[in-house]
Amino acid sequence: MTNQKSNKAMNIVLWIAQVLLAIMFGMAGIMKATQPLETLTESLPWTSTVPLGLIRLIGVSEILGGLGLIIPSILRFKPFLAVWAALCLALVMVFAGGFHLVRGEFSAIGMNVFFMGIALWVAWGRSKKAPILAKS
Template sequence: MNVFLWILQGLLAVLFVMAGTLKTIQAKEKLASKMGWVDNVSASTVRSIGAAEVLGGLGLILPAATGIATWLTPLAAAALAVVMILAAVTHYRRGEYPAIIFNVILALLCAVVAWGRFGPWAL
């Protein structure tokens, strides 16, 4: 199970760091063509969400890999699960139902990492 959690953490970290970097460095107008929800929020909110995703993605790997403040790894996973639930709510309000499925799957995967690292397979 520990190996499974590491693989899951790695995949989620790559996904969140890439998505967060995109939201952090690209202009809001450029993102609007791919992500319609950015029209409903300010540019600083888009950048804040991106920064949260980048930091959460790094938090899935770095504390556990370095052995420093390992309690941050399950905390990052739980925080990313909350971010994905909030994203699902946003997509629901906009009527973007296929995106909700993706958000819920990511939230569940983050919850599995949080559960595993808080509990039986804590680092």
């Protein structure tokens, strides 16, 4: 009985993490994919030195990653895609951390590591500890 309760608790905590990551990446992605460069530069100074096409690509990647964390799990259609979405978002955070490291923006790296850790934890949890089964 204890194992069943711990799996249920793990499932709930993983859902919370998936939803929060999806919201965070979705909001950040929408901002990068839709706002004019001048507006972006006010809140994200690094965008003034990066091509607009790359900023839009990052935004779309974040939106798709956020959707990928939630939709396959909710629909229970190919739920392993949520694991892949979490891994891809962790990779985005690795690249973002490297970018900020090269630019000497050390204060931004902590958030990259934080979100990368949560994404990796979600990937591990959904693949090993509390996987979501596909509809049969």
